Amino acid sequence: MGSASSSYRVIYLDVDGRIQKVVFSRLCSPCDIKDLLCTALGVPRSTNLSLLDSSGAMVSIDPTMPHNTERSPYRVVPMTGGQLADKEELFQNVLTQVAEQFSRAFKINELKTEVTNRLAMLEKRVELEGMKVVEIDKCRKDIKKLREEMASRNNSNFLEDNKKLTPRRDMPSYPKYMLSEQTIDALKKPAFDVWLWEANEMLSCLEHMYHDLGLVKEFNINPITLKRWLLCIHDNYKNNPFHNFRHCFCVTQMMYSMICLCSLQEKFTQVDLLILMTAAVCHDLDHPGFNNTYQINAKTDLAVRYNDISPLENHHCAVAFQIFSQPDCNIFSTFDPEAFKQIRQVGLCVCDMMIVCNITLSLPASIDGDLCPLTLCSVQLKMVLIKCCDISNEVRPMEVAEPWVDCLLEEYFMQSDREKTEGLPVAPFMDREKVTKPTAQIGFIKFVLIPMFETVMKLFPQIEEAMVQPLRESRDRYEELKQIDDAMNEVQKNKSENLPMKKK
Numbered sequence: 001m002g003s004a005s006s007s008y009r010v011i012y013l014d015v016d017g018r019i020q021k022v023v024f025s026r027l028c029s030p031c032d033i034k035d036l037l038c039t040a041l042g043v044p045r046s047t048n049l050s051l052l053d054s055s056g057a058m059v060s061i062d063p064t065m066p067h068n069t070e071r072s073p074y075r076v077v078p079m080t081g082g083q084l085a086d087k088e089e090l091f092q093n094v095l096t097q098v099a100e101q102f103s104r105a106f107k108i109n110e111l112k113t114e115v116t117n118r119l120a121m122l123e124k125r126v127e128l129e130g131m132k133v134v135e136i137d138k139c140r141k142d143i144k145k146l147r148e149e150m151a152s153r154n155n156s157n158f159l160e161d162n163k164k165l166t167p168r169r170d171m172p173s174y175p176k177y178m179l180s181e182q183t184i185d186a187l188k189k190p191a192f193d194v195w196l197w198e199a200n201e202m203l204s205c206l207e208h209m210y211h212d213l214g215l216v217k218e219f220n221i222n223p224i225t226l227k228r229w230l231l232c233i234h235d236n237y238k239n240n241p242f243h244n245f246r247h248c249f250c251v252t253q254m255m256y257s258m259i260c261l262c263s264l265q266e267k268f269t270q271v272d273l274l275i276l277m278t279a280a281v282c283h284d285l286d287h288p289g290f291n292n293t294y295q296i297n298a299k300t301d302l303a304v305r306y307n308d309i310s311p312l313e314n315h316h317c318a319v320a321f322q323i324f325s326q327p328d329c330n331i332f333s334t335f336d337p338e339a340f341k342q343i344r345q346v347g348l349c350v351c352d353m354m355i356v357c358n359i360t361l362s363l364p365a366s367i368d369g370d371l372c373p374l375t376l377c378s379v380q381l382k383m384v385l386i387k388c389c390d391i392s393n394e395v396r397p398m399e400v401a402e403p404w405v406d407c408l409l410e411e412y413f414m415q416s417d418r419e420k421t422e423g424l425p426v427a428p429f430m431d432r433e434k435v436t437k438p439t440a441q442i443g444f445i446k447f448v449l450i451p452m453f454e455t456v457m458k459l460f461p462q463i464e465e466a467m468v469q470p471l472r473e474s475r476d477r478y479e480e481l482k483q484i485d486d487a488m489n490e491v492q493k494n495k496s497e498n499l500p501m502k503k504k
Helices: 028-039 080-103 115-127 131-156 182-186 197-213 222-237 247-260 270-282 294-298 299-305 312-322 337-346 353-362 373-389 398-422 437-459 463-501
Strands: 008-015 019-027 049-052 074-078
Touching: 008 028, 019 028, 028 074, 049 299, 182 247, 197 222, 197 247, 197 270, 222 247, 222 270, 222 312, 222 398, 247 270, 247 373, 247 437, 247 463, 270 299, 270 312, 270 337, 294 299, 294 312, 299 312, 373 437, 398 437, 398 463, 437 463
Parallel strands: 008 074
Antiparallel strands: 008 019, 049 074
């Protein structure tokens, strides 16, 4: 049900003064794309190539390379043997230096300092000096040994009582992705395309947001702790069609763009911003892919544990604080107990859709953008902002938003199929035999999204053009699609009715 164009990428090349259009699948490997470029250039496939943009900067040959246009084609330059030899020699020198550094760093018997200081030094060296496989394996073994020593001192265990958490990795091992100026600027906008990024790139973007908002500096968050916490967050999102880590990133990026667009730094405290961002990151942790209705009707462990009261939301919150309970994953470690208690109460326990909608209706009907009188509503306002970001896919451009509809319907259909098998009630909007993409979206946009965002717009008029107007356009588009579907169904119905008459 997704957009066919979203599965392909198009780039333009300058081949001897002639513009060559190249189309390839997002699923192609870098090697396949390189072969395609060699064919376009008319050189043997074994030729090594460099891809340069209009400014002369090198572009990575992979499925996520940036879009370009016919006016700004990439240049493909075959690399000569001399260039390759120079690069190979440079690479060998770097490897030699890295090997020497690791050799000095991991002579454990010679390190007499405190265990925690040694661990920090090893992690820093791994981040700064290399990703060589042999050295990484050695580093992991050393770090594991150090962690065992720390555990014997502190008598602390990460998982207790069979809690369903993915064990954290030994170290922040995702490759560092350097954000370009274009990416940094795009991150601040609601139209950001969340489908272009791999997991390590999304982790680097999340890390950048915390630094850019001044949260790391304001609350003295250890950068290594931030990395480790983000990795643990990633590992505790399941690979559901919709409720997965990319959805977590999508919601958090929308919160970040709303903070930037509405200048919330001037109206909220830094603690408020930390709560908003962290709530967005954690809001669907360990989501099983089946909603609260299923949990309650099927009498699952979660429903029994939380007495049928928002079982998923309670579970997301519990998993979040299980992660925070570990010292090396606790980005709130500098907060005093009373401040942390406040965060636990108001920051991360995001309520059901029904509760948030009721809060939206109870917000003041006319507010002149001044948040000072809203002290009684501040907690509710945060909840509404978080929920707005949670369901904000239709704010994004059609080519970004539409695949999310397909993912959500796939998850809905998985649930309704199971409900039918287990003899449980099935919601019509989840039944693959009754719902279509337009019917699924029209009511949700008209009666949930637009009213909620228009209420927030009374506080922050800046969102009208960037968020509310795209919602109205999306509603109109789906209504047109529904009219087309209805007309086609009517034609098909008439054909079916006329067929028996012709046979007579």
